[in-house]
Amino acid sequence: MAIRTEPFVLNMGPVHPSTHGVYRMRATLDGEVVVDLEPVIGYLHRGVEKLAEERTYTGVIPLTDRLDYISSMSNNLAYVMAVEKLAGIKVPERAEYLRVIMAELQRICNHLIAVGSFFNDCGAYFTPFLHMYREREKIIDLFEMVSGQRLTYNYMRVGGVSQDIPEEFLPALDRFLAQMPRCIDEYDLFLKENEILLARSKGVGILTREKAINCSITGPVLRATGVKWDLRKADPYSVYDRFEFDIPTGSAGDCYDRYRVRIAEMRQSLRIIEQALKQLPSGPVRVEVPHLVRPPVGEAYAHIESPKGELAFYLVSDNSIAPYRCHIRPTSLLNLSALRDMAIGWKIADLIIIFGSIDICLGEVDR
Amino acid sequence: MEVDRTGEYIYPDTELDRVEGQVIEELKANSQEAIPDPDQWLEEELEQNIILTTVDWVINWGRRSSPWVSLCFPACCGFEFVSAMGPRFDISRFGMEILRASPRQADLMITAGTLTWKMAPNIKRIYNQMAEPKWVIAMGACAISGGIFRSSYSVVPGYNHIIPVDVYVPGCPPRPEGLIYGIQMLQKKIAKRKNLPQEGLKGLIKEGLRG
Amino acid sequence: MTVALSAKEVAAKLEPKFPASIIESNKDSLLVKSESLFELISFLKTTPEFDFNYLSSITAVDYLDYFELVYHLTSMEHNHSLVIKTRCYGRGNPTVPSIVSLYEGANVQEREIYDLMGISFEGHPNMKRIFLWDGFEGHPLRKDYL
Numbered sequence: 001m002a003i004r005t006e007p008f009v010l011n012m013g014p015v016h017p018s019t020h021g022v023y024r025m026r027a028t029l030d031g032e033v034v035v036d037l038e039p040v041i042g043y044l045h046r047g048v049e050k051l052a053e054e055r056t057y058t059g060v061i062p063l064t065d066r067l068d069y070i071s072s073m074s075n076n077l078a079y080v081m082a083v084e085k086l087a088g089i090k091v092p093e094r095a096e097y098l099r100v101i102m103a104e105l106q107r108i109c110n111h112l113i114a115v116g117s118f119f120n121d122c123g124a125y126f127t128p129f130l131h132m133y134r135e136r137e138k139i140i141d142l143f144e145m146v147s148g149q150r151l152t153y154n155y156m157r158v159g160g161v162s163q164d165i166p167e168e169f170l171p172a173l174d175r176f177l178a179q180m181p182r183c184i185d186e187y188d189l190f191l192k193e194n195e196i197l198l199a200r201s202k203g204v205g206i207l208t209r210e211k212a213i214n215c216s217i218t219g220p221v222l223r224a225t226g227v228k229w230d231l232r233k234a235d236p237y238s239v240y241d242r243f244e245f246d247i248p249t250g251s252a253g254d255c256y257d258r259y260r261v262r263i264a265e266m267r268q269s270l271r272i273i274e275q276a277l278k279q280l281p282s283g284p285v286r287v288e289v290p291h292l293v294r295p296p297v298g299e300a301y302a303h304i305e306s307p308k309g310e311l312a313f314y315l316v317s318d319n320s321i322a323p324y325r326c327h328i329r330p331t332s333l334l335n336l337s338a339l340r341d342m343a344i345g346w347k348i349a350d351l352i353i354i355f356g357s358i359d360i361c362l363g364e365v366d367r
Numbered sequence: 368m369e370v371d372r373t374g375e376y377i378y379p380d381t382e383l384d385r386v387e388g389q390v391i392e393e394l395k396a397n398s399q400e401a402i403p404d405p406d407q408w409l410e411e412e413l414e415q416n417i418i419l420t421t422v423d424w425v426i427n428w429g430r431r432s433s434p435w436v437s438l439c440f441p442a443c444c445g446f447e448f449v450s451a452m453g454p455r456f457d458i459s460r461f462g463m464e465i466l467r468a469s470p471r472q473a474d475l476m477i478t479a480g481t482l483t484w485k486m487a488p489n490i491k492r493i494y495n496q497m498a499e500p501k502w503v504i505a506m507g508a509c510a511i512s513g514g515i516f517r518s519s520y521s522v523v524p525g526y527n528h529i530i531p532v533d534v535y536v537p538g539c540p541p542r543p544e545g546l547i548y549g550i551q552m553l554q555k556k557i558a559k560r561k562n563l564p565q566e567g568l569k570g571l572i573k574e575g576l577r578g
Numbered sequence: 579m580t581v582a583l584s585a586k587e588v589a590a591k592l593e594p595k596f597p598a599s600i601i602e603s604n605k606d607s608l609l610v611k612s613e614s615l616f617e618l619i620s621f622l623k624t625t626p627e628f629d630f631n632y633l634s635s636i637t638a639v640d641y642l643d644y645f646e647l648v649y650h651l652t653s654m655e656h657n658h659s660l661v662i663k664t665r666c667y668g669r670g671n672p673t674v675p676s677i678v679s680l681y682e683g684a685n686v687q688e689r690e691i692y693d694l695m696g697i698s699f700e701g702h703p704n705m706k707r708i709f710l711w712d713g714f715e716g717h718p719l720r721k722d723y724l
Contacts, residue, residue, distance in 0.1 A: 013489065014486060014489050015489060015490075016438075017468040021441065021442075022441050022486060026380065038380060041708065041709065042485050042709035042710060042711070043483060043485050043486040043489075044441055044442055044480070044483060045483055045709040045710065046516040046519050046521065046522055047516070047520050047522070048516075049694075049719060050519065050718055051516065051518065062515060063515065066442070066443055066515070069443035130453060130454050133449075133450075133453045133454060134453075134454050137450070137453070137454070137455050150450070150540070150542065151446060151447060152443060211682075213632050213654065214631070214682050215681075215683045216634070216681065216682075216683025216684075227654070229654055234580060234654075234657060235580035235657075236579065301650060303634070312634065312650075314635065314648070314650075324639075325637075325639045327635075327637040327639075329634065329635040333686055334686065336686075337682055338682075362441075362442070363442060363443065366709060381706065384706065384707075384711075384712040385713075387712065388714070389712075391711045391713070484711070520723075521709075521718075
């Protein structure tokens with residue numbers, strides 16, 4: 001017997017426990033199946049690009065911290081690289097290695113939260129999240145030794161980093177590197193073959209290669225579809241060409257593959273940090289740059305492989321102490337461009353998992 | 368399935384946007400001044416005519432030892448709140464174990480993040496849905512006064528333009544220990560609260576009979 | 579290493595197919611007329627020699643006489659990149675053709691440029707504000723806003 005149904009618009013509002021921030025979706029449903037999806041964003045639009053035009057080049061660095069607030073070191077790095085490209089400043093060797101170590105530690109930190117929240121969405125109420133948070137607290141301790149802050153570090157400067165590492169940093173980092181691989185193995189032991197996880201995420205929210213490239217998607221989401229594109233290998237910046245590491249890829253492009261890619265990337269980051277520690281030279285950590293930097297007239301585009309994808313800054317300068325235009329390529333916003341096509345045909349519960357597996361941060365979407 | 372957007376209960380999205388935009392503009396025009404903080408309580412001593420009965424003491428003890436938090440995590444401070452709930456700075460030892468998604472079951476709103484004009488009507492609605500007694504902790508520089516984004520075109524300069532705030536916790540973001548200190552200040556405030564009316568039990572019965 | 583293609587060589591190759599569309603080409607970027615933007619980019623996307631299948635970002639800058647749009651294109655196959663610029667004049671309601679049918683990633687970026695700068699894109703399926711609310715007056719990122 002055919003039952004007459006009507007489509008119904010459900011508002012998954014800005015305040016919602018599983019939308020990772022203030023993100024709103026107007027989903028049109030037929031029963032429980034998603035038929036159409038319209039994202040509404042802008043609830044955290046703070047006007048960072050306009051504020052950047054009123055501050056000096058060094059004064060924009062704290063603003064960039066608050067963009068993708070889970071991985072502040074990467075944001076700082078991208079902005080500072082853009083200013084150095086514009087002004088033609090060369091960074092000393094020790095600063096480059098310190099930058100790489102901080103960026104890779106930040107990548108591990110970010111993926112711990114991403115995987116923890118993914119399990120939260122799948123239904124494991126907070127237990128894996130708290131375990132992964134225990135490791136994140138250790139990394140935050142390391143960052144606090146270096147910069148004094150727990151969340152928004154403000155560590156990189158134009159021409160290097162702001163200060164050298166204290167003496168307790170290297171022994172603490174060695175202790176951390178010794179026990180982290182065992183922790184990742186522990187997560188794999190409990191969670192990798194869990195039948196609830198496999199039922200909820202294998203084959204769910206499939207994204208094809210062509211669609212991913214066409215939608216300008218980057219990061220683990222792109223690599224899970226099978227495309228081997230990582231800016232650290234394709235366009236090496238800083239000193240990444242001196243290290244040996246692999247690029248993990250998935251094959252099916254579903255939520256399970258994105259989770260596996262993130263776990264594999266954590267192991268590769270540990271490898272890079274070990275190599276960087278062996279090659280760490282001594283020397284100055286900062287080049288003498290005037291306090292009010294005045295780059296010559298021109299423009300620069302600098303991109304890095306942040307934990308979520310390609311993060312880029314486009315700076316235009318008119319030889320004054322503030323940028324004329326500072327544009328930020330919003331990684332998370334572009335990663336969301338395929339959400340509608342990925343989610344149509346699935347149920348609401350799957351929509352939450354698909355959305356969680358993309359791993360966005362609203363500070364970057366809305367800027 | 369073809370979605371027919373002209374059905375009786377489905378409004379086109381442009382219409383929804385227009386109505387929401389009007390609500391935001393109205394709220395912005397009405398909230399240009401800060402709402403004064405509820406009662407000056409930090410400096411006052413326990414005055415002679417405020418006598419806390421045993422019943423009051425028990426009720427206040429119950430209320431301050433288990434405040435349940437309602438969701439309000441726009442931005443970065445949200446992550447320091449999550450750290451405070453985490454394994455190291457455990458706030459469930461103070462009774463705040465539950466993070467309820469429903470504002471009806473919550474009595475504390477910890478505003479962790481920058482407030483923009485687009486988000487303001489939603490926060491006001493969540494605050495209105497919370498049942499009395501309710502308290503608000505403004506966490507972080509953005510919640511106190513707009514913070515680093517104060518001069519922006521779309522940021523509300525502080526949550527006290529929209530809802531009354533009891534405790535302000537400074538920092539950008541404040542450390543979890545700072546947040547816990549703010550929560551303990553609020554617990555001291557709740558301990559001094561008078562619940563029963565002046566005449567005591569007789570007054571309560573009279574009120575009940577009045578209906 | 580991603581090779582940034584020299585705009586002069588690309589201009590020399592494109593000149594026979596698109597006469598009078600390329601205004602100038604210096605070392606970094608290629609400046610084209612906004613009317614022929616769509617055909618040029620679709621040619622660059624479909625020709626196997628260039629094969630620019632990935633749009634990195636679209637930016638708009640407000641130089642007070644004109645608005646300049648900057649497109650960063652990359653090819654994952656050949657690992658090279660190119661910068662294309664176009665200008666539109668007039669502060670009232672400048673318009674530029676949209677490239678949403680070529681790259682879906684341009685959808686949200688063009689809406690953002692409309693919202694913050696006021697440049698409309700013809701051919702865009704959903705041209706409305708994305709970050710600011712519906713009744714907001716003005717376009718904040720312009721140089722003459724407040």
